[in-house]
Amino acid sequence: MEHAFDLTKKLQSLIELGSCSDRLKELVRVLKDDLLQIVGSRKNDVKPQKKCMASLDVPIRIDRRRIYVRREITATPFDHDHQWRKYGEKNITGCIFTRSYYRCTYSEDQGCTAKMQVQQQTPSLFLVTHTGRHTCKASSSRTDDDDTVNSSASHITEITPPVEPFLLRFDSGDQYKMEENKSYVRKDMIQTSFGKLESADLTFHESIDSSSTIGGIDSLSSVCVGHGFLSIRF
DNA sequence: TAAATTTGACCATT
DNA sequence: AATGGTCAAATTTA
Secondary structure (H helix, E strand, C coil): CHHHHHHHHHHHHHHHHCCCCHHHHHHHHHHHHHHHHHHHCCCCCCCCCCCCCCCEECCCEECCCCCEEEEEEECCCCCCCCCEEEEEEECCCCCCCCEEEEEECCCCCCCCCCEEEEEECCCCCEEEEEECCCCCCHHHCCCCCCCCCCHHHCCCCCCCCCCCCCEEEEECCCCEEEECCEEEECHHHEEECCCEEEEEEEEEEEEEECCCEECCEECCEEEEEEEEEEEEEC
């Protein structure tokens, strides 16, 4: 089971990060579907961590209609300052995981217009889009000693052991060097799965080497989990 | 049994 | 026609 999940993780990364041939993508897609079914059978036995991990905040911006929009990539999509009520779920083309739609629990009785979309990107990372601000009263906030986790996260397929919230790809070769179990990569060789990399200062502590030959095609890339600083533009 | 979630239908936009 | 956002009845959960 662990092995299956591991493979799924690698395959998902390959699909998301692209830049391989259509034939390989198709093969990966088929394998991914099979594996996700197996992995999905043990869903709902893991809760999101309460502790806040670092997250990638995209600067707040106001869209064309002057509506507050904020996006972030995080391993903990459900903040505990507000309560959310799920009102929809969709399969989005090109996405492996479903997208879930939430509105503030107090949208009806208090007219709070805050909404949230949660798009799972990898087994442990979520792209969260907030629109609108909470206008609901403080009655929705929680006490400090309340350690229960918001149950509205139950749709999440799986949250793997905590990793820093970014997943990167770089071409293997001489663009990086190894020093005492850490890899250093030139930032202009890095691609992210979420957007254009603006700047980076980081090291890697886990590498998923995917430089194998599948279907006669060499796949020369690695997917890494790292720590450090990243700036990403969407 | 009230509240939250699931899920296919419905609708707007492109 | 395809896609993504929302509705709401059915179902599940606490």
